[in-house]
Amino acid sequence: MKYKQCLAACAILILSFSTSSALAAADAGKPTRVQWQVEESWKIPSKPLDFVYSLDGKRVFILTDQDKVLIYTAEGALLGKIDVDKGVTAIDIAPRGEKLYLINQHDNSFKDLSVDFVVSINTKGSPYLGNENAPVTVAVFTDFE
Numbered sequence: 001m002k003y004k005q006c007l008a009a010c011a012i013l014i015l016s017f018s019t020s021s022a023l024a025a026a027d028a029g030k031p032t033r034v035q036w037q038v039e040e041s042w043k044i045p046s047k048p049l050d051f052v053y054s055l056d057g058k059r060v061f062i063l064t065d066q067d068k069v070l071i072y073t074a075e076g077a078l079l080g081k082i083d084v085d086k087g088v089t090a091i092d093i094a095p096r097g098e099k100l101y102l103i104n105q106h107d108n109s110f111k112d113l114s115v116d117f118v119v120s121i122n123t124k125g126s127p128y129l130g131n132e133n134a135p136v137t138v139a140v141f142t143d144f145e
Contacts, residue, residue: 042076050090054097061100063091069100071115079117085109 046064053060059079060072069082069091087106093099093115102111 040074040076042072044070052091052093054093055095056097059097061091061093063088082113082115085111 044062044064046066046068048062049065050063051060053074057074060074062070062072063084064070067084067086067088069084071079071082073079082100084102085104085106087104088102089105090103092101094101098115100113100115102113103109104111
């Protein structure tokens with residue numbers, strides 16, 4: 001009985017391999033069908049020259065011909081603008097988005113900018129000690145072993 005089950009399983013495997021290879025050979029000369037859809041789309045106020053997405057997919061940095069880097073959320077909400085020198089033609093970011101790298105072809109230079117996002121936190125009704133409007137810096141340490 002086990003012999004017949006093993007033989008049936010082997011026959012099914014052989015048939016599935018030969019069928020899939022025959023289908024692959026039949027499709028070899030045909031163009032591949034591609035399906036796509038627009039996930040997000042928004043207007044930019046000036047001509048884009050270069051862009052980069054943060055690795056986490058949360059921010060989009062767009063260099064424009066107006067010597068600005070526009071920073072958007074992945075959904076298209078403008079987070080901020082950074083003025084850059086005339087002649088900047090390419091940008092890139094550090095893996096976590098904490099640095100912005102600029103290439104300037106006008107003066108053959110490279111700049112490394114530190115990027116921080118200021119976020120307002122509603123603390124109304126929370127206890128505090130000291131000046132109510134004092135600036136607060138939050139430091140995140142992620143390299144613990």
